[in-house]
Amino acid sequence: MPNYRRPFRPRRPARGLRRLDRLPPGVRKPLIRLRRAHGLMEQGKFKQAGAIFDDLATGAENRGLPRASQLKLQAGRCWLLAGKTEQGLDRLKDGLGLMVAYGQTDRLDTVSQRILGDLKGNGFEEEAKQLEVSIRDLLSKAQQSGVSTRTQKSLPILPSICPKCGASIHPEEVEWINNWQAICDYCGSILQAKG
Secondary structure (H helix, E strand, O other): OOOOOOOOOOOOOOHHHOOHHHOOHHHHHHHHHHHHHHHHHHOOOHHHHHHHHHHHHHHHHHOOOOHHHHHHHHHHHHHHHOOOHHHHHHHHHHHHHHHHHOOOHHHHHHHHHHHHHHHHHOOOHHHHHHHHHHHHHHHHHHHHOOOOOOOOOOOOEOOOEOOOOOOEOOOOOOEEOOOOEEEOOOOOOEEEOEO
């Protein structure tokens, strides 16, 4: 009697969700470190996470990668939460400055408002005032360059956490490719909106 069953063939993972061991080493190692840094943040180990974000930001900046701005901002957040306020403010200013340098001025106002809200919400009132002065300067430079800020009101729902690197996703701050896809600010993977 003939066997009409199909042979078992394992499915390939979705393109954006490939296993880490299949990625080239130049991509795999930073992605593993990025996941680790986000995990350390969740555990409240802000000094260790800040050091990793700093290192990743420096590497990205040396290579001219626009992700350096978000990595600097995350490092700044870690250092502030670790009690290193001066170091944290420096990283936040650097990250916002990199946003202007890399042409990410359309998101600058939204990102800076979230950062100021986080600072005030965590009891860093004085630091928020200092950073606000720098933000005003950056926003005026961005407006002088003729770039307007994004005013998109209704955004599709993205995953709250990047499936590749574990970063928190803020739909109003990410770079949108089209109406249903955005790019993770940390690892550059494509995020698919629910719809």
